[in-house]
Amino acid sequence: MTAVLVTDTLVAGYGEASVLAGISLTLDEGKTLALLGRNGTGKTTFVNTLAGVTTHHSGSIHLLGKDVTKLRADRRAAAGIGWVPQERNIFKSLTVEENMTAIARPGMWNLERIYQMFPRLKERRKNLGNQLSGGEQQMLAVGRALMVNPKLLLLDEPTEGLAPIIVDELLAAIQRITQGEGMSAIIIEQKAKKVLPLSDDAVILDRGAIVYQGKSADLLADESLLGQHLAVEKAARH
Numbered sequence: 001m002t003a004v005l006v007t008d009t010l011v012a013g014y015g016e017a018s019v020l021a022g023i024s025l026t027l028d029e030g031k032t033l034a035l036l037g038r039n040g041t042g043k044t045t046f047v048n049t050l051a052g053v054t055t056h057h058s059g060s061i062h063l064l065g066k067d068v069t070k071l072r073a074d075r076r077a078a079a080g081i082g083w084v085p086q087e088r089n090i091f092k093s094l095t096v097e098e099n100m101t102a103i104a105r106p107g108m109w110n111l112e113r114i115y116q117m118f119p120r121l122k123e124r125r126k127n128l129g130n131q132l133s134g135g136e137q138q139m140l141a142v143g144r145a146l147m148v149n150p151k152l153l154l155l156d157e158p159t160e161g162l163a164p165i166i167v168d169e170l171l172a173a174i175q176r177i178t179q180g181e182g183m184s185a186i187i188i189e190q191k192a193k194k195v196l197p198l199s200d201d202a203v204i205l206d207r208g209a210i211v212y213q214g215k216s217a218d219l220l221a222d223e224s225l226l227g228q229h230l231a232v233e234k235a236a237r238h
């Protein structure tokens with residue numbers, strides 16, 4: 001199998017401070033990785049390092065065999081890294097459609113396919129970015145990243161702050177994009193039990209280092225491991 005992403009002993013952070021303490025992982029093409037861990041363990045820093053917006057200290061990043069470690073963020077996007085940051089960064093004064101066409105690159109993902117995936121975006125295509133609900137903004141952020149036709153999609157807590165029904169709608173769409181269409185992806189998510197069923201591999205970070213690496217299905221079945229490393233959401237009691 002071809003690896004879409006290989007990081008080797010990656011150390012990075014902000015200025016002189018290192019947050020990542022040597023991350024080595026491989027993601028095969030077409031697979032989805034759930035990136036888990038408690039608050040402040042370095043998940044966002046890892047994804048931001050892949051996107052090229054932190055300070056690189058040592059180690060390497062290869063995307064489909066190409067060394068992208070030293071590339072600037074815009075060059076990484078062009079090389080195939082599609083990034084949906086935690087802040088979403090929607091252009092507020094552009095319409096939904098303009099947000100997506102502004103940065104489009106040719107490939108299988110175009111407006112028509114994204115509207116199929118997110119019918120809500122089609123309904124809202126003439127609305128401005130600042131007229132959207134949180135869930136619609138997140139769908140737009142995912143749609144916009146897909147318009148670049150990336151090789152690897154990075155999703156930083158896509159469901160954060162969304163109503164439960166919207167969380168399910170968004171995760172179902174993400175599953176159609178990844179497992180359905182074969183997009184390789186890394187998803188940061190607080191709700192382990194929501195993301196593990198729709199991912200292949202799982203990594204848990206603690207203090208900038210990998211403390212678990214394995215199959216999502218195995219982690220999902222291991223309550224004690226989940227409890228040890230993650231704030232596991234309890235079943236609702238009535």
Ligand SMILES: Nc1ncnc2c1ncn2[C@@H]1O[C@H](COP(=O)(O)OP(=O)(O)OP(=O)(O)O)[C@@H](O)[C@H]1O
Pocket residue numbers: 014019037038039040041042043044045046
């Ligand atoms: N811009 C920054 N400058 C300096 N340190 C930062 C910056 N952003 C994050 N950090 C530090 O890096 C460490 C890891 O933070 P990071 O946001 O990567 O964790 P996380 O696992 O994504 O947590 P969360 O779930 O809260 O987003 C924390 O100690 C944090 O204080």
